[in-house]
Amino acid sequence: MARPAAKRSPARLVIALSVAAVLAVFLLYTSIAGGGTPMIQPSELDGRTERVTLAGHVVGPPRGDSHGEGLRFRLRNIKDDDGTVVEVLYTGSVPDLFRAGRDIVVDGQLQPDGTFVAVPGTLITKCPSKYAS
Amino acid sequence: MSLALLLGALLAAACVVLVALPYLREPQPADDALEEPGELERRHLELSEVRDRALAALKELEFDHRTGKVSDEDYRALVGPLRREAAEALRALEPRAGARTRVSDAQRG
Amino acid sequence: MPELGRAALAATLGLSLYALVAGAYAARFRRRRLALSAQNALIGAFGTTVVASIVLALALARSDFSFVYVWAHTSLALPAGYKLSAFWGGQEGSLLLWLLILTGYAAAAVLLNRRSARDLVAWVVPVLAGVAVFFSFLVVVIASPFATQVAALDGRGLNPSLQNPYMMSHPPLLYLGYVGLTVPFAFAMGALLARRADERWIVATRRWTLVAWTALGIGQLLGSHWAYEEIGWGGYYAWDPVENAALMPWLAATAFLHSVMIQEKRGMLKVWNVLLVLLAFGLSLFGTFLTRSGIVSSIHSFTEGSIGPWFLGFICLVVLGSLALVFARLPLLRSRTKLESLVSREATFLYNNLLLVALTLTILWGVAYPIVHELVHGEQRFVGQGYYNFFLRIFGLPLLLLMGIGPLVAWRRASLRGLAASFAWPAGAALLAGAVLLALGAGSSIPGLIAYTFSAFVLASIAFEFARGTRARRALAGGSWPRAFSQLVGRNRRRYGGYVVHAAVVLLAIGVAGSSLYDSVAEGRLSPGGTLAVADYRLTYERLVEREAANATEVRAVVGIERGGKELGTLEAGKNAYAAERQVTNEVGIRSDLVTGEDLFVIAEQVRPDGSVYFRVFVNPLVNLIWLAGFVFLLGSIVALWPDAREQRRLADRYARAGLPAEP
Numbered sequence: 032m033a034r035p036a037a038k039r040s041p042a043r044l045v046i047a048l049s050v051a052a053v054l055a056v057f058l059l060y061t062s063i064a065g066g067g068t069p070m071i072q073p074s075e076l077d078g079r080t081e082r083v084t085l086a087g088h089v090v091g092p093p094r095g096d097s098h099g100e101g102l103r104f105r106l107r108n109i110k111d112d113d114g115t116v117v118e119v120l121y122t123g124s125v126p127d128l129f130r131a132g133r134d135i136v137v138d139g140q141l142q143p144d145g146t147f148v149a150v151p152g153t154l155i156t157k158c159p160s161k162y163a164s
Numbered sequence: 165m166s167l168a169l170l171l172g173a174l175l176a177a178a179c180v181v182l183v184a185l186p187y188l189r190e191p192q193p194a195d196d197a198l199e200e201p202g203e204l205e206r207r208h209l210e211l212s213e214v215r216d217r218a219l220a221a222l223k224e225l226e227f228d229h230r231t232g233k234v235s236d237e238d239y240r241a242l243v244g245p246l247r248r249e250a251a252e253a254l255r256a257l258e259p260r261a262g263a264r265t266r267v268s269d270a271q272r273g
Numbered sequence: 274m275p276e277l278g279r280a281a282l283a284a285t286l287g288l289s290l291y292a293l294v295a296g297a298y299a300a301r302f303r304r305r306r307l308a309l310s311a312q313n314a315l316i317g318a319f320g321t322t323v324v325a326s327i328v329l330a331l332a333l334a335r336s337d338f339s340f341v342y343v344w345a346h347t348s349l350a351l352p353a354g355y356k357l358s359a360f361w362g363g364q365e366g367s368l369l370l371w372l373l374i375l376t377g378y379a380a381a382a383v384l385l386n387r388r389s390a391r392d393l394v395a396w397v398v399p400v401l402a403g404v405a406v407f408f409s410f411l412v413v414v415i416a417s418p419f420a421t422q423v424a425a426l427d428g429r430g431l432n433p434s435l436q437n438p439y440m441m442s443h444p445p446l447l448y449l450g451y452v453g454l455t456v457p458f459a460f461a462m463g464a465l466l467a468r469r470a471d472e473r474w475i476v477a478t479r480r481w482t483l484v485a486w487t488a489l490g491i492g493q494l495l496g497s498h499w500a501y502e503e504i505g506w507g508g509y510y511a512w513d514p515v516e517n518a519a520l521m522p523w524l525a526a527t528a529f530l531h532s533v534m535i536q537e538k539r540g541m542l543k544v545w546n547v548l549l550v551l552l553a554f555g556l557s558l559f560g561t562f563l564t565r566s567g568i569v570s571s572i573h574s575f576t577e578g579s580i581g582p583w584f585l586g587f588i589c590l591v592v593l594g595s596l597a598l599v600f601a602r603l604p605l606l607r608s609r610t611k612l613e614s615l616v617s618r619e620a621t622f623l624y625n626n627l628l629l630v631a632l633t634l635t636i637l638w639g640v641a642y643p644i645v646h647e648l649v650h651g652e653q654r655f656v657g658q659g660y661y662n663f664f665l666r667i668f669g670l671p672l673l674l675l676m677g678i679g680p681l682v683a684w685r686r687a688s689l690r691g692l693a694a695s696f697a698w699p700a701g702a703a704l705l706a707g708a709v710l711l712a713l714g715a716g717s718s719i720p721g722l723i724a725y726t727f728s729a730f731v732l733a734s735i736a737f738e739f740a741r742g743t744r745a746r747r748a749l750a751g752g753s754w755p756r757a758f759s760q761l762v763g764r765n766r767r768r769y770g771g772y773v774v775h776a777a778v779v780l781l782a783i784g785v786a787g788s789s790l791y792d793s794v795a796e797g798r799l800s801p802g803g804t805l806a807v808a809d810y811r812l813t814y815e816r817l818v819e820r821e822a823a824n825a826t827e828v829r830a831v832v833g834i835e836r837g838g839k840e841l842g843t844l845e846a847g848k849n850a851y852a853a854e855r856q857v858t859n860e861v862g863i864r865s866d867l868v869t870g871e872d873l874f875v876i877a878e879q880v881r882p883d884g885s886v887y888f889r890v891f892v893n894p895l896v897n898l899i900w901l902a903g904f905v906f907l908l909g910s911i912v913a914l915w916p917d918a919r920e921q922r923r924l925a926d927r928y929a930r931a932g933l934p935a936e937p
Contacts, residue, residue: 041899042612046623047855053631057638060663068651070643084655098879098887124796124878124889126506152626167276175277175324179284182317183291187307198303200392200467209471212927217540221684230745232739234683242686252469 072108074115076141085147086136089129090116097125106147109134117141123151208257213252222246274342278328278419280452281321285372286409288318288848290709292402300395300466308395312383315398318405319376325371329366329418333359339424342366348430350824358441359431364565364580365418365445365679367510371561372408374445374452378481379405382456386477390930393473405456407587415579427534433825439499446492447519451557453485454522457529458554461547462595465602470543476534476924480869482533486526487910492517505861507794507874509899512661514640518560521633525553528629531622538684539619543606544599549680551595556633558588563640608759621679625672632668636661666720673782676775677703677731680738699737702910703730721790724782731779734789735772742769762912770913777906780898781834784870787895796878796889808892810873811835815843817884827860830877831887846877846888870897 070086071079087106095103101120108115119138129135135156139149181188201209224243228234234242296311298304329342333356338344346359346366355713361367379401386394434440457478464474481700496519501509510516529549566581600605612619639656646654683696706729707722715722739758742765747757762769795807799814806812813833820827829847833840846862862875871894878888 039474042615042620045615046612046627049624049627053627056667057635057664059686060660064659064663068657070655072653075652086653086655096879098796124506126504126923128504168274168280171277172280172325174775175281175284175321179288179314179321182313182320183288183310185313186306190306193306196305198299198305198308198391198395200303201469204468208473209473209928213471213540216923216927217538219536226682227745228683230749231741232745233681233695235688235694238683238686238688238691241688257305 070136072111072115073106073117074108074111074113076115076117076147078145080141082138082150083141084136084138085117085119086134087117088112089131090127090133092131093129097122104131106135117147118145119147119149121149121151123149123154125154126156128156129154165248211253211257214256215250218250218253222250274328274332274337275419275421278325279413279417280419281325281328282369282409282413282419283583284321284504285318285325285376286406286413288314288321289376289402289405289409289768292318293399295407296399299544300392300399308338308391308398311398311402312387315376315383315402315405318402318409319373319380322369322373322376322409322570325419326360326411328359329369330357333357336427336428337424338426339421340418340781341420341422342418344422344425344428346428346431348434348824350853351428351431352436354441355431355436358435361444361448362431362435365412365416365420367448368408368412368416369418370445371448371452372405372412374448375401375405375408375455378452378456380705382459382477382481383419389925393460393463393469393477394465395463396466397459400459400462400466401455404591406461407583411580411583418693419934421742426581427853430824430851433849433851433854433856433858434503437499437503439495439502440514440728443492443495443499446488446495450485450487450489450492450519451522451561452525453481453488454550454554454557456485457550458595461550462598465547465598465605467750468602468605471603472536472540473928475536475546479533482526482530482915483910486523486530487907487914489519489523489526490906491903493523494900494906498900499756502861502863503858505859505874506724507792507876507889507893508789509896512639512658515564517636517640518563521636522553522556522560522634523550524629524633525556526649528626528633531552531629532626535619535622539610540608541610541612541619543809544603547599547606549597549626552630552633555588555592556637558584558591562588568865579718584864605712607675607845616682616687616689616692617747618679618682618684621675621682625675625679628672628675632664632672635664637666669782670720670723673724673727673731673779677727677734680772680775681734695737699733702733703727715791718786718790719784724786724790728779728783728786731775735776735779738772739769766915766917767913770909770911770915773912774906775909777902780902780905784898784902786895787870788872788893791894793892794890796887798879798885798887799884805888805890807873807890809836810890810892811877812888812890814886814888817847817880817886818845822849823852828880829860832862832875832888834873844873844875846875848877848880865897867897870895870901872896 069085070084073085073087076083076085085106086109088109090105090107092145093102093104099123102125103118103120105116105118105123119137119139121139133156135154137149137155138145138153139147222243225234225239225246229236229239292311295307295314299307299311329340331337332340332343333347334353336343336347336356342363343359345357346362351359359366361370382401383394383398386397398540417440451771457474460474460478464471493516496516496828500511500516531544532542532546532549536546562581562584566584612623614620639660642656643654646652679698682692703726709724710716710722710725715725725907741762742761743754743758746761747754750757750760752760759862793808795805797803797805798807801814801816804811804813811834813835815831815833818829818831820829827847827849829845831843831845833843835841841864844862845860847860849858849860850856851858859876859878862877864873864875867870869890874891874893876889876891878884878889881887
C-alpha cells in the first residue's frame with residue numbers, strides 16, 4: 032500500500048480522543064454513582080438496617096391507606112421462596128398496577144420491630160410483560 | 165373440518181406450483197447460469213459511483229454557494245479540485261462506456 | 274379451522290426453509306432457476322402467513338373460544354375493535370404479526386429488486402429466509418396461536434390497559450419498525466455475500482430504512498402517549514427496559530441514516546455502516562426478546578419461560594455470523610477516501626454518530642447490567658432514572674446542538690470565517706432566546722435552560738436554511754416566494770424533509786425539557802367542595818359520578834377548574850372496574866391548554882367510600898409539543914421519502930449501464 036507523502040490528518044486523532052472522552056465519561060459516572068443500587072430480597076434483609084431497595088412479590092391483601100396512616104402489605108421473595116415474609120409500611124403514591132401477586136420494588140429501611148418502613152413515593156411495580164401468561 | 169382439509173390441500177398445491185414455476189416455465193433453458201457482474205462491470209459500477217458523487221458534489225457546491233453557506237473564498241478553494249475530480253471520473257468512464265455500448269449494441273443487433 | 278391455521282404456518286416454515294437452503298445453494302453455485310424458485314418460495318411464505326392470519330382474525334371476530342388464544346385474550350363483552358386488536362395482545366399472536374410483516378416486507382423487497390439487482394437479491398433471499406425460518410419455527414413449534422381446547426363459554430378478556438386506541442396501534446407500528454430493519458440488514462449481508470463493495474444495497478434499502486425508522490419513532494410516541502394517559506403517573510417515559518427495547522434500535526437506526534449519507538456522498542465508512550445496520554437489527558431482535566422473555570423481572574422467570582433461550586440463541590447466531598462475514602470481507606470494504614477536515618459536515622455527522630451510539634450503548638448497559646450482575650453475583654441490582662437522565666443530558670444536549678450546526682456546514686471543508694457568517698444569525702437568535710428565557714425564570718433548571726437555548730439555535734438554523742435556500746432559488750428562477758419555496762423543497766426532498774424532521778426532534782426536546790424540568794405538583798385529600806391549588810390553577814372537587822360502560826363500571830370525580838379568576842370548565846378523573854378481567858385501572862383527567870401547550874393532569878389516586886378523594890395533580894408545561902412533534906416528524910419523513918423521478922432515472926441508468934440488464 033503506497034503511503035502518501037502528505038502529513039496525517041489530525042482528524043483521526045481527534046476522533047479517537049472523542050471516543051476516549053465518551054468512554055471516560057461513562058466510566059467516571061459508573062464508578063462514582065455506582066452501577067445501579069443493590070436490590071435485595073426479603074430473605075436477605077436479615078439485620079440490614081441501612082437504606083436499601085427491596086424487591087419482592089406482594090402476598091395477601093394490602094391493608095390501610097397509603098395517604099393516611101400508611102399502606103401495609105407483605106412481601107416474599109420473587110424467586111427461591113424460603114417462606115420469609117416481611118411487612119412493609121408505605122406512604123405516598125401507589126402505582127396503578129400495584130396489587131397482590133405483583134412484583135414490586137421499594138426503597139426503605141428495616142426497623143427494629145421488623146417492619147420495613149418505605150421511603151414515600153418510591154414504590155415501583157415492574158412493567159409486567161404483556162406476554163407473560 | 166373437511167373444509168379446512170380442502171383449503172389446506174389447495175394451499176399445499178399452490179405452494180408446490182409456486183416453487184416449481186421456474187422449472188415449469190423453462191423445462192429446457194438455453195442457459196441456467198445466474199448472472200453476476202463480471203470484473204468489467206464491477207469496475208464500471210465503481211467508476212459510475214465515483215462520477216455521480218463528483219457531479220453531485222459539484223452541483224451541491226454550486227447550490228451551497230448560491231445560498232451563502234459556502235463563502236466566496238471557500239468556493240474558489242473547493243470548486244477547482246472538484247471539477248478536476250469530476251472530469252477525471254467522466255474520462256475514466258467514457259472509453260469503457262463507449263466500448264461497452266458498442267459491444268452490447270452488437271449483441272442486441 | 275385451527276388445522277388450516279397450523280397447516281398454513283407449517284407451510285410458511287417449509288417455504289422459508291426451502292428459500293434458505295435452495296436460495297443459498299443457488300446463489301453459491303449460480304443456478305438461475307433455483308434462485309427464482311427460492312424467491313417464489315419466499316413470496317409464497319407471505320401468502321401462507323396471510324392465510325394463517327386470516328384464520329386467527331376470523332376466530333377472534335367470531336369469539337371462537339375453542340382457540341385457546343381467543344379465550345385467553347378476549348371476552349364476549351369486549352368491543353369489536355379490541356377483539357381484533359387482541360391479535361397482537363398476546364405472545365403467540367404478536368409473533369404471528371411479526372412473521373406476517375416480515376414475510377410481507379421480504380416479498381416486497383424481492384419483487385421490487387429482482388430485476389435490477391439479480392446477484393444481490395440471490396443472496397438477500399437466503400438471509401431474509403433465515404430470519405423467517407426462526408420466527409415461523411417459533412409459531413409452529415414453541416408458541417402456536419392455534420392451540421385448541423374444549424370451547425369455553427366466555428373468554429378471559431383483554432388486559433384493560435390494552436383497551437385503548439393507542440395500544441391498538443402501538444404494536445403494529447413498532448413491528449413495522451423493528452421488522453423493517455431486517456431489510457437493510459439482509460441487503461447489507463447480501464451485498465457482502467455477493468462480494469459487492471458498491472452502494473447498491475444502500476440505494477435499494479434507503480426508503481425501507483426511513484419507513485422503518487419513522488414507524489418505530491411514531492410507535493414509541495404512541496406508546497409514550499398511552500403510558501401518559503393510561504398508566505397515568507404524570508410522566509410518559511420511565512426508562513423501563515421494555516421502553517428502552519424500542520428506543521435503542523431507533524437510536525442506532527438514526528445513526529445509520531446519517532452515516533449512509535456519508536457513504537453516499539464520499540464513499541467512506543463502508544465498514545461502519547455495515548456494523549451499524551447489524552447493531553440496529555440486533556437491537557431490534559434484542560428488543561423484542563426483552564419484552565417477551567420476562568428476563569427483566571428476573572433471571573428465574575427467563576429460564577422458566579420457553580421463548581427466551583431461543584431468541585438469545587438466534588441473536589448470538591446472527592451477531593456472530595454477521596461479524597464473521599464482515600471480517601472475511603474486510604479487504605473488500607476498504608475505502609481510500611479520508612476525512613478532509615474537522616470543520617465539515619462529515620465531521621458533524623461523525624460526532625452525531627458517536628453520540629448516538631454512545632447513548633445507545635449506555636442504555637444497553639443500563640438494561641443488561643442488572644441481568645449480567647445477577648448472573649455473576651447472584652444479587653439483583655436496579656438501575657434507576659438517575660443513570661439514564663445523566664447520560665441523556667450529557668450525550669443528548671450536544672446532539673441537539675449538532676442538529677443545528679450540521680445543516681450550516683458544507684461538505685468536505687469549510688473555513689472558519691465562512692462558517693462564522695452562517696452561524697451569526699442563528700447563534701444570535703439563540704442567545705436572545707436564552708436571555709429572554711432567563712428573564713422569564715427558566716434559570717430554575719440549568720439543563721432546561723441549555724436545552725431551550727440549543728433548541729432555539731436549531732430552529733433558527735433550520736429557518737435560516739429554508740430562507741436562504743428559497744431566496745437563492747428565487748434569484749435563480751424568479752417567481753413568487755411560495756413557488757420558489759415549493760421548488761426548493763421539491764428538488765431537494767431528502768435535505769429539506771430532513772430539516773423538518775430535525776424541527777420535530779427539537780419540538781420533542783422542548784416538550785420533554787418543559788414537562789420534566791419545569792413541572793409543578795400538588796396533592797391532598799378532598800371532600801366534595803374542597804379545593805386544591807397548583808401552579809396558577811385552582812381545582813374544586815365537585816362530586817362523584819358512577820356509570821356503567823360496555824365491560825366496566827366507571828367511577829369519576831368531577832373537578833372544576835379555575836385559572837386567574839376565569840372558569841375553565843370541568844374534567845373527570847377516577848377509576849374503571851373491569852368485571853371479566855377483575856382489574857381496577859386508573860383513569861386520569863387531562864386538560865390540555867392549546868395555547869401554552871401545558872397539561873393539567875389530575876389523578877384520583879384513592880376514592881374512599883365516604884366520597885372523599887385523594888388527588889395528585891401535575892402541571893406539565895409544553896408537554897403537548899411532544900405529541901405535536903409526532904405529526905411534524907411524520908410530515909418531514911413523508912417529504913424525505915417522496916419519490917424523485919429524476920433521481921430514480923439517474924440511479925436506474927447507473928445500474929443498467931453497468932451491465933446489469935433490467936430485462937432477461
